[in-house]
Amino acid sequence: RDFNERCAQCSEVNWGLTDGGRFYCRSCHNVTERTREVVNTDFITNSRVQTISKGLRKQEKNDGGSEWYICEGFQLVLKKQVEALEALGVCPQMKDEILCNFWRCYLQKSKQAYCKRPAGEAVKALSVCESSTDVDSDPERPSLLHLLSLSESEGDLQTDCSFASSVSKVSESTSVYSGSVDGSLYLMKNQKEKLRMTMPMTLSFCYMALLWVREPITLSELLRFVVEGHIPYLNVFQHFPEKMKLCGLDLKIFCVESWPVYEEVFNKMHELAAFLDLPRFPDITESCFLHPDMLCMKYLMEANLPDELHNWTCRVVKKIGIGEVDFLTLMPGNKSTRKVKYDVLAAAVIVVVLKLLFLLDDHYEWLLSDLAEERNKNNTEGGPYFEFKKWYEVVKHSLDVEQKKLDEERAKYLWRCEKPLFYSVKNKSKVLKRRQMVVNLQNQFGKLSGSVQRAEKPNPSSFQLSWSEENTDGSCFHGHSLKGILQEKCGLLTAMNPDYWLCTVKLCNEKLCGHLAHYREVEFPQSYHFVLGLFSFLLRVQPSYIHDEVCMIEHKLFNKKLYKKLKYNTVLRK
Secondary structure, eight states: OOOOOOOTTTOOOOEEEOTTSEEEETTTOOEEEEEOOOOOGGGSOHHHHHHHHHHHHHHHHTTTOOOOOHHHHHHHHHHHHHHHHHHTTOOTHIIIIIIHHHHHHHHHHTTSSSSOOOOSHHHHHHHHHHHHSSSOOOTTOOSOOOOOOTTSOTTOOOOOOHHHHSSSHHHHHHHHHBSSSSHHHHHHSOOSSSOOOOHHHHHHHHHHHHHHHTOSOOHHHHHHHHHTTSSOOTTGGGGSOTTSOOOBHHHHHHOOOSOOOHHHHHHHHHHHHHHTTOOOOOOOOTTSTTSHHHHHHHHHHHTTOOTTHHHHHHHHHHHHTTTSHHHHSOOTTOTTSOOOOHHHHHHHHHHHHHHHHHOOSSSHHHHHHHHHHHHHHHOOSSSOBOOHHHHHHHHHHHHHHHHHHHHHHHHHOOOSOSSOOOSOHHHHHHHHHHHHHHHHHHHHHHHHHTOOOOOOOOOOOSOSSOOOTTOTTSOOOTTOBOGGGEEEETTEEEESOOOOOOSOSSOOOHHHHSOSSOOOGGGSOHHHHHHHHHHHHHHTSOHHHHHHHHHHHHHHHTHHHHHHHHHHHHHHHO
16 A cells, blocks of 8 residues: 555556565556565564465475476576587577567467466466465465576466465465476366467477578577587486476476477467467578578588589579578568478578589489599599499498497486486485485496496587598588589570479378378489488488479479479370
């Protein structure tokens, strides 16, 4: 009654007090930093004393743990991930100016924060439980707690789970099955109209923020950094404060025992952008790293292909219009535009160029390679001619070595969390002692078996395969010439090969079957499969994803010829 200032958000004078003694607006639930100074203890009602004392008993019951919510856990995960991205060189503004605003908007849209108490079954359950509890319902308890930005202290999140935040039988019953307040209710909710937060969605948030600021990190690189351990994802809950106890359903939500999947993270990112009603993303122009011309240059270097191929990739990009700003820029909620996978698209452009020049039919590329080998024997001036056969042998050897190393690392990966999980202070010493005993035994057996200790985590790099032109063994093909397979026609260099084979004549309906075309290894030449496998390893995606983009590019490139052919076949059938 003594606080008569108007609310900064709704201009009403209708204040209440939180448990922490701060004023909150009963009309819009805005929490202020202003606190009430209590001089006389008579001002504190009996119900308030009972509520505080019950909270303390609950804290002792949980062995020093404090109340926390699932959305608070995901906020901590996002905080750790964006800090790791900052350590990799991402602009600092992405944390508080971009990702934090996305997260706040998600909490409001999903009615977890920045909104009135949602009506539904959970609220009805609360009213029933509050009527049966021994503590009187507190009309002045706000439904919104204070939300801190991702850069502030951990664990304080403005949440709308007021039905669980009130000290009642609801929270007591849920604590039996989970360490969090709303763990069981979180999985029981029917969230058909709103996206339920999951661990893969944390990566979708990060990728969406990276795309907004146009950072030079593709989705495939983001997921690779996760697998390599540079970005927290697997067992990230070990970084939670000790007061946030995880057990039961909490582990089902935060414990991940599989690698993140490209398609799932990509689709969730687009669903999130539409769910948040985000405006058009910043334009992807020719100077952006995500432009196909830029990415093609990067992947040509990593695939150890001649630099001259970049001119051909640029011609293909310009010819079919996939370098236009409107095609590349994300417009959330626009179903007429195609979802662009920037890294996969660039790899597919390179595959199409290789098919244009070398055909990749298990015959023509080897014939050109033999001709280039003969010319290199008599070549005394200029750079060497590009030999497809020699390139295939060099790259295949390096690819096999790296693939074997990757398979071994995945097989040896320890899915169990390094930090032991204990749910009781009484068992803490036993768990730590048992864990230390296991580590000592592993070290002793490792010394007896002569196994090599795991090396330190290597520094992150955008390139998985590196090739140096300084090598004298001729394993680098960047400076090799394509003159042996090109001819000048009307002032332009064209391919000597006049033929081209299509991966598919007719595209499938992507919305119905999920793919533009179906890929089976036995139905395509081995050279084509090897090139797909190379870029599949570099991007850590399935070859079918690249194959889909190849088919899309081919149909854009040969649209007129395909239309005439299909029209001619239709006339013959009639």
